Amino acid sequence: MNNLHIVSLLFDFGLVVLIWMVQLIIYPNFKYHTQESLIKWHAKYTLRIAGIVIPLLFGQLILYLYLVFTQPDASIYIRTVLTISAWIATFAIFVPLHNTINNGKSTEKTLAHLVSKNWIRTAIWTLLFILNLLTLVN
Numbered sequence: 001m002n003n004l005h006i007v008s009l010l011f012d013f014g015l016v017v018l019i020w021m022v023q024l025i026i027y028p029n030f031k032y033h034t035q036e037s038l039i040k041w042h043a044k045y046t047l048r049i050a051g052i053v054i055p056l057l058f059g060q061l062i063l064y065l066y067l068v069f070t071q072p073d074a075s076i077y078i079r080t081v082l083t084i085s086a087w088i089a090t091f092a093i094f095v096p097l098h099n100t101i102n103n104g105k106s107t108e109k110t111l112a113h114l115v116s117k118n119w120i121r122t123a124i125w126t127l128l129f130i131l132n133l134l135t136l137v138n
Helices: 003-032 035-070 074-102 108-137
Strands: none
Touching: 003 035, 003 074, 003 108, 035 074, 074 108
16 A cells, blocks of 8 residues: 555545535535525535535545556546546536525525435445545455
């Protein structure tokens, strides 16, 4: 095991913990706000969470793209594809949902979609972490 493998495991662990907190605590909590309260809270939430999410997302992506070219193997390819899939899901599904909240146009359906569709990213980052952990023990 090399240092880059440990770093990739740390990025994956950080994102898996974060996504499970978002899935089980943060997104479900949105439904307890009034529209006005949600708009105010959401603006604060997105700024605060961005300080955690952005370094993890970019760090993970940059590292896996680097590993694809420097230490290519099936595991790295799979984990890179999973990482890119999480990015695609984030920008295709979640950015528009969050924009709907920011614009004050969210409904109960919007908030339910945040929770139900977020299982996609929860599954991706959980699988990514498990695969990385399995490569560590093999």
